[in-house]
Amino acid sequence: MPINLQMPALSPTMEEGTLAKWLVKEGDEVVSGDLLAEIETDKATMEFEAVDEGTIAKIVVAEGTDNVKVGDVIAIIAEEGEDVSAASKGGESSAEKPKAEPKAEKVAEKAAPTPKKAAEPAPKVTPSPSDDGRIKVSPLARRLAEQKGVDLTALNGSGPGGRIIKADIDAAEGGTVPVKSEAAAPAPKTAPAPQPAANDFDIPHTPEKLSGMRKTIARRLTEAKQTIPHIYLTVDIQLDKLLKLRSELNATLEPRGVKLSVNDLLIKALAVSLMQVSKCNVSIDGDQLKTFARADISVAVSIPGGLITPIITSADTKSLSAISTEMKDLAGRAKDGKLKMHEYQGGTASISNMGMFGIKNFDAVINPPQAMIMAIGAGQKRPHVIDDSLQIATIMSATGSFDHRAIDGADGAQLMQVFKELVENPLGMLA
Numbered sequence: 001m002p003i004n005l006q007m008p009a010l011s012p013t014m015e016e017g018t019l020a021k022w023l024v025k026e027g028d029e030v031v032s033g034d035l036l037a038e039i040e041t042d043k044a045t046m047e048f049e050a051v052d053e054g055t056i057a058k059i060v061v062a063e064g065t066d067n068v069k070v071g072d073v074i075a076i077i078a079e080e081g082e083d084v085s086a087a088s089k090g091g092e093s094s095a096e097k098p099k100a101e102p103k104a105e106k107v108a109e110k111a112a113p114t115p116k117k118a119a120e121p122a123p124k125v126t127p128s129p130s131d132d133g134r135i136k137v138s139p140l141a142r143r144l145a146e147q148k149g150v151d152l153t154a155l156n157g158s159g160p161g162g163r164i165i166k167a168d169i170d171a172a173e174g175g176t177v178p179v180k181s182e183a184a185a186p187a188p189k190t191a192p193a194p195q196p197a198a199n200d201f202d203i204p205h206t207p208e209k210l211s212g213m214r215k216t217i218a219r220r221l222t223e224a225k226q227t228i229p230h231i232y233l234t235v236d237i238q239l240d241k242l243l244k245l246r247s248e249l250n251a252t253l254e255p256r257g258v259k260l261s262v263n264d265l266l267i268k269a270l271a272v273s274l275m276q277v278s279k280c281n282v283s284i285d286g287d288q289l290k291t292f293a294r295a296d297i298s299v300a301v302s303i304p305g306g307l308i309t310p311i312i313t314s315a316d317t318k319s320l321s322a323i324s325t326e327m328k329d330l331a332g333r334a335k336d337g338k339l340k341m342h343e344y345q346g347g348t349a350s351i352s353n354m355g356m357f358g359i360k361n362f363d364a365v366i367n368p369p370q371a372m373i374m375a376i377g378a379g380q381k382r383p384h385v386i387d388d389s390l391q392i393a394t395i396m397s398a399t400g401s402f403d404h405r406a407i408d409g410a411d412g413a414q415l416m417q418v419f420k421e422l423v424e425n426p427l428g429m430l431a
Contacts (some may be wrong), residue, residue, distance in 0.1 A: 002082070003052050007061075007068045008047050010039055017041050017212075018066035019074060020140045021166055026319070027084070028056045030077070037063070037074070040140055044308065044344070045337030049148070054079045060086035063315055064138040064165025137164040139211050140337075142168045143304045192302060213306040224365050229404040232363050233412050235420045238386075239379045241396040242426045262379070263299070263353050264324040265426060270351050270374050271295035271315035272429045273419040279411040280402070281348050283369045290404060298347030298367060299327065299333045308334050309367060311347045328410040355379060361397035371403040372412070374419070398425075 019041035024030060034050045061074040078084045090401050119326040123163065134154050139411035145152050145413035151170045157164035183381055223243040246260050274281040274295040282291045295316040298309035333339050352364045355378035364375035402412040424427045
C-alpha cells in the first residue's frame, strides 16, 4: 500500500513551511534514517529523515514551494514489492485538488444552458515578476542571492509558476543558467502612476513581504515588550584581567585548535553568576515560578534575515574550551540554517553582545519565557579610577534586562554585582 509522506511539524508552533530542497528523486530507494528533504521553518532550514522503507514513487510538492501546510502530502513512497507506477497515482496534495466540486459544475450548467465552447488551455506562466512588481522567489533562494550577489531580476525561475529556487541561484553562480534576454522577455507593462499614501509622503520605496522568521521575531518581541515589565540595570566592568587571562589561555589552547573569544568567557561568567544568584535563574510559567538547576545560556547570533539564539547547555559546568568549540559549531550551523530544534529552543537566560560593532551599551529585549538577558557593549579604553588614582583601563558596559514579575530589583542588582566581580577577577569562574 502506498505511503503518503506528509509535511512534518518540525517545531511545536510550526503550521507551514517551505520545501527548500529534495535530497532524493523519484525512483530512489530509501530506508529509515535517510535524509529526504530540507524543510525551511520560521527559524531554520532543517533536514527531514525517512521513517519508512521503500521507493520514492512520486514527488508531489516541488522543491522551492513555500507555504506548504503541515500534514499536506509532499511525496509518495511505494513499499517493498509494490508497483511503483501504480503507487505514484495516489496521494494528491491539498494544493492539487480541484477547487470546484462536481456538483457545483452541474448547478452552473443548469443556470447557463448556452452551448459550451471547448476550454482553451491556460497560457503557461513565464518566469517574470508578478503583477505587483515583486519577483517570485523562495525565501531560501532570496537569502542565497543576497549572500552570493546574484541579480534576481536577470534569472528565469524553474520552480512552480516561474518561481526562482535554490537550484537557479546555484546555476547562476556557476554561469550555467540562461538569463532573461531582451528578445525573450515580454513587453514591460506600463505601471500605473503611483498614488501617494497618506502616511508615506510619496517616498520611493521597495515593498518586500516579511519572511516567516521576521514575522516570528516581530510577534515575539511585541509580546515581550507588551507583557513583560522590564527593569534595566547597568554596570561598568574592567576587562584588563580577563583579556590577559584570555591571551594566556590561547597561547596554550591554539596549538590544539581552540581559540577563546571574549564572548566565550562572558558566557561562562553569566552562567556561574546565575548559579550563584539562583533567584535570577528563573522563569514564570502561569502561576508558578520555575527555578532552574543548571544554567543554559542562549547566545544571540545574527543570521541572514533575522536573529537566532543557539544554546550552550550546562554552561556553568563546562570548560572554556568546550564552550568555545561548541559555540563556533552552533554559530556556523545557525548561519547555514542547520540547527536542530532542541539547539535553539529553551535556555534559562540569554546574552547578546554588540561590542564588535562598537556599541557602548544598549537595552536588550527579554526572550520569553526566560526572565533575563545580558546586553554586552564594547570594551573601550577609558579614564578609570584604580586604587584612588585616575588611570586608563579597558572598560565594558553590561546591562541586564530583568522580568520584574519574576526578579526583584535587588536580586537583579546582586546578579550584576557577581557578574562584574567574575569578569574583573576571571580566575574565580574557573574554580
